[in-house]
Each structure stands twice: as structure tokens, then as C-alpha cells.
Amino acid sequence: MKMLENLKYMTLTWGCQMNERDTEIIQSMLEDMGMKEVASINEADLIVLVTCCVREKAENKVYAKLGELSKIKRDRLDLVIAVGGCMMQQKGVGEKIQKRFPEVDIIFGTHNIDRLPELLNRAFLEKERVLEIWEKDKGIPEEKDFYKKRKDFLKSKVIISYGCNNFCSYCIVPFVRGRERSRKPKDIINEIKYLAENGCVEVMLLGQNVNSYGKDLGEEIDFSDLLKKVVEIDGMERIRFMTSHPKDFSEKLIRTIADYDKICNHIHLPVQAGSNKVLRSMNRGYTREEYLSLVSKIKSSIPGVSITTDIIVGFPGETREDFEQTLDVVKEAEFDNAYMFIYSPRKGTAAAEKFKDDVSLEEKKERLQELMELQNKISLKINKELVGRNFIVLIDSEEEKEGKKIYAGRTETNKIVNIQEDDLSRKLYGTFQNVEIISAQTWSLSGKIVRH
Ligand code: 5AD
Ligand code: SF4
Numbered sequence: 001m002k003m004l005e006n007l008k009y010m011t012l013t014w015g016c017q018m019n020e021r022d023t024e025i026i027q028s029m030l031e032d033m034g035m036k037e038v039a040s041i042n043e044a045d046l047i048v049l050v051t052c053c054v055r056e057k058a059e060n061k062v063y064a065k066l067g068e069l070s071k072i073k074r075d076r077l078d079l080v081i082a083v084g085g086c087m088m089q090q091k092g093v094g095e096k097i098q099k100r101f102p103e104v105d106i107i108f109g110t111h112n113i114d115r116l117p118e119l120l121n122r123a124f125l126e127k128e129r130v131l132e133i134w135e136k137d138k139g140i141p142e143e144k145d146f147y148k149k150r151k152d153f154l155k156s157k158v159i160i161s162y163g164c165n166n167f168c169s170y171c172i173v174p175f176v177r178g179r180e181r182s183r184k185p186k187d188i189i190n191e192i193k194y195l196a197e198n199g200c201v202e203v204m205l206l207g208q209n210v211n212s213y214g215k216d217l218g219e220e221i222d223f224s225d226l227l228k229k230v231v232e233i234d235g236m237e238r239i240r241f242m243t244s245h246p247k248d249f250s251e252k253l254i255r256t257i258a259d260y261d262k263i264c265n266h267i268h269l270p271v272q273a274g275s276n277k278v279l280r281s282m283n284r285g286y287t288r289e290e291y292l293s294l295v296s297k298i299k300s301s302i303p304g305v306s307i308t309t310d311i312i313v314g315f316p317g318e319t320r321e322d323f324e325q326t327l328d329v330v331k332e333a334e335f336d337n338a339y340m341f342i343y344s345p346r347k348g349t350a351a352a353e354k355f356k357d358d359v360s361l362e363e364k365k366e367r368l369q370e371l372m373e374l375q376n377k378i379s380l381k382i383n384k385e386l387v388g389r390n391f392i393v394l395i396d397s398e399e400e401k402e403g404k405k406i407y408a409g410r411t412e413t414n415k416i417v418n419i420q421e422d423d424l425s426r427k428l429y430g431t432f433q434n435v436e437i438i439s440a441q442t443w444s445l446s447g448k449i450v451r452h
Pocket of ligand 1: 054055170171172270272310311312341342343344345346
């Protein structure tokens with residue numbers, strides 16, 4: 001009989017970087033139990049799903065995967081299936097999955113991931129089907145040293161705050177991830193020091209709204225102060241962060257980013273829509289004019305900064321004129337890149353309860369297409385302007401193909417740069433290289449390493 005600690009596991013993750021970080025924590029716990037990761041479903045004894053519910057599309061993918069895994073399990077009865085993540089935090093979803101997929105052994109939420117080893121014990125040893133979801137966390141389990149294992153030590157993610165207090169009317173996040181809870185600066189700093197000591201040179205500070213970091217701590221600290229503490233850490237060369245909410249983006253933060261070289265000149269600043277009417281019904285807390293003036297302040301204070309954004313099309317009540325205002329904002333702000341989505345109502349959110357989803361799917365798709373075409377043109381134009389210039393690139397991928405070395409990495413502004421070299425003897429993974437941009441595409445650049 002298989003022992004729990006000898007199981008081979010695999011994780012499947014949907015959604016944002018927060019879920020990716022949660023997955024690392026889950027992996028860390030499973031490895032502490034003695035388990036080993038495998039790369040295919042066929043080899044795995046345990047499969048852990050970390051789900052997302054931010055849009056309907058993400059949920060549909062999870063249901064499809066559960067159907068597939070259930071079928072596999074009918075031929076492999078000892079396969080253990082555990083499902084966690086944001087989807088499970090929605091009312092009734094855990095119970096629904098338990099009913100619809102009797103093959104699922106464990107259902108857990110986002111607030112009790114540290115309980116997974118215990119739940120696994122119950123499911124595995126006592127052959128119980130387990131459902132345990134908490135509505136809130138019981139404090140952040142800092143004592144558990146979750147940060148020790150990382151998928152990627154070179155570029156690591158560090159959560160600085162959980163949850164969100166903004167209640168944008170379309171968004172499920174405050175319901176499934178709860179109210180905003182900031183981690184204590186000392187815990188964050190200790191984690192980043194540990195990472196730096198283990199070869200990490202780039203850290204991504206994660207929160208749903210990093211700009212409101214610290215407001216709940218009762219300490220005199222804000223996000224800029226935290227950034228300045230991270231800058232002090234030896235060996236941490238690049239500091240990134242996401243996501244920034246436009247309404248909380250202070251002058252002090254702009255100055256901090258401008259003043260410190262280690263803080264990357266890239267800001268992800270979701271605009272969501274361009275019409276004041278839609279922004280108001282989304283409960284975003286700013287107007288298009290305020291947003292555009294923030295963008296121009298950022299651009300003039302931080303030379304070379306790149307700004308990316310999120311945009312939703314087809315929000316309830318969005319007319320053609322409203323949508324055209326979104327197009328106008330995109331033209332004026334000149335984003336480096338944008339993540340663009342079709343609105344989908346999320347049960348329990350204000351928009352789903354109050355407004356009729358009245359833009360047809362056909363119209364939504366057309367608007368998305370039009371928006372993407374515009375943004376792609378702008379992305380390409382901005383990238384083309386970079387040709388001939390030099391940038392420092394952190395090489396994070398290296399492979400050999402057809403007698404050539406193929407490297408890829410990112411600039412400080414988060415642009416992907418692909419590099420080809422004939423010299424097969426050099427190992428550049430994890431190094432910073434001075435790279436001249438030789439050509440530009442919509443989503444990436446090509447470059448060559450400049451040698452002195
Ligand atoms: N429908 C479509 N897009 C959404 N987002 C969040 N909720 C929804 C929804 N109900 C988008 C927002 C957010 C990004 C992470 O996902 O643009 O910034
Ligand atoms: Fe959702 Fe708005 Fe919070 Fe972002 S800021 S997680 S969109 S509620």
C-alpha cells in the first residue's frame with residue numbers, strides 16, 4: 001500500500017500571481033511531508049487544483065478539468081483529487097462540486113491552505129471525503145516558514161497583503177479573498193532577506209491593491225516606506241510590485257519609484273473603462289480625467305516608465321459612446337500593454353445583483369476585437385521606438401536549439417527580450433546583460449548582447 005509521504009503530486013493552477021504564490025506554498029507543504037512533484041497526470045497519485053473565479057471563463061476551465069480527472073479516477077481509484085483556490089470560497093460552490101464530482105476527495109479554501117496536510121491525512125488514511133472552507137483566515141500563519149521553497153528563486157513573489165477592500169462592483173475578489181490584511185513589514189523583510197541569501201535578485205511584491213498597504217496595521221508605514229526598506233536589502237537588485245489602484249497612487253510613491261534605481265519603472269495600473277458613467281457604476285473611485293492626469297504625472301516624473309493596464313468591455317450599460325471613450329483613453333494614455341476582458345457577471349457582486357448584463361455577447365466580442373487591434377498597434381509603435389537602444393536584461397531562460405543558444409529575459413520595464421547567440425559555451429541564466437534592441441514585435445523585443 002502507498003504511504004502518504006511517498007505520494008507523487010502535481011498541481012494545476014488558474015488565475016493570477018496570488019494563486020501562483022499559493023501554489024508554491026502548497027508545494028512547499030507537500031514536499032515537507034516527503035512528497036515529490038511530477039509533471040504529468042498519469043504519474044501523479046495526488047492532484048491539487050488551485051482555482052480562479054474572477055471570470056466565468058476561468059471557472060469553465062476548472063469544471064472541464066474536473067470532468068477529465070473524474071474520468072481518469074474511475075480507472076485509477078487510488079488517485080487523490082484536492083480542489084482549492086478562490087472558486088471554493090464562493091457560497092455553495094464547494095458543496096456543488098462535492099455533489100457533482102464524487103471523485104473529488106478534498107475541498108479546501110484560500111483561508112486554510114495551511115490545513116492541507118491535515119486534510120490529506122484524513123482523506124488518505126480514513127478514506128473520508130473532506131470539505132473544509134473557512135469564511136475568514138485566523139491570522140496570517142507567519143510562523144510556518146512557508147517561504148522556504150520556491151519554484152523560482154531567481155525571481156520570487158512575495159505577498160505583502162491579502163484581500164481587498166475596494167468592492168469594485170464587478171469584482172468577486174473581496175468576497176473570496178476577504179478584507180485587506182497587510183503582513184507586518186518585519187515578516188516581509190525577513191522573507192525577502194532569505195530570498196536574497198538564496199540567489200534571488202528580483203522580487204515581485206503582491207497585493208490586490210499594493211498602494212493601500214499598511215493602512216490596517218496601526219503602524220506608521222505606507223507602501224513607499226515598505227519599498228524603501230526593501231531597497232536596503234543587499235543582493236535584491238530589482239523590485240517590482242502589483243497591482244496598483246489609481247485612486248491610491250500617491251505623489252510620494254511616484255517620487256519613490258523615480259528616486260530608487262532598484263524599483264522597476266513599470267506600473268500596472270488598471271483603468272477598467274474610459275467613460276465616467278461606467279467608472280462610476282464600477283465603483284472605481286476616479287474619473288477618466290483623474291486617471292489620465294495621474295498617467296501624465298507618472299510619465300513626466302519617471303522617464304522611460306512603462307505602464308500596463310486592465311480593461312473590461314461590455315460592462316452593464318456600456319453604450320457605443322462609452323466604449324469609444326475607452327478607446328480614447330487607450331489612445332491618450334498609450335499603454336505599453338493591456339489585458340483586455342469581456343465582462344462576465346459574478347454572483348453576489350453589486351454589478352451582478354443590480355445591473356442587467358445588457359450588452360450582447362456579439363457586441364462584447366466586437367468591442368474586445370476593436371480594442372485589441374488598437375492596443376496592439378500602440379504596443380508595436382512603442383516597442384519600435386526602442387530599437388537601437390540598450391537595456392539591462394535579466395536573463396531568465398536559456399536553451400540550446402539547432403546549434404544556437406536562445407536566451408530570454410526582461411527589461412526593467414518588464415518587456416520580454418529574445419536573444420540568439422552562436423557561442424554555445426556561455427551560461428548566462430541569472431545574469432544581467434547589456435542588450436541592444438535590434439527589432440520589435442507587439443509583445444516582445446529581439447536583441448543582441450553588447451560586449452565591451
Ligand atoms: N468580468 C470581466 N473581467 C473582470 N475582471 C475582474 N472581474 C471581472 C469580471 N466580472 C478583470 C479586471 C481585473 C482583472 C484581474 O480581471 O480587469 O483588473
Ligand atoms: Fe477587485 Fe477592485 Fe479589489 Fe482589484 S481593486 S481586486 S478589481 S475589488
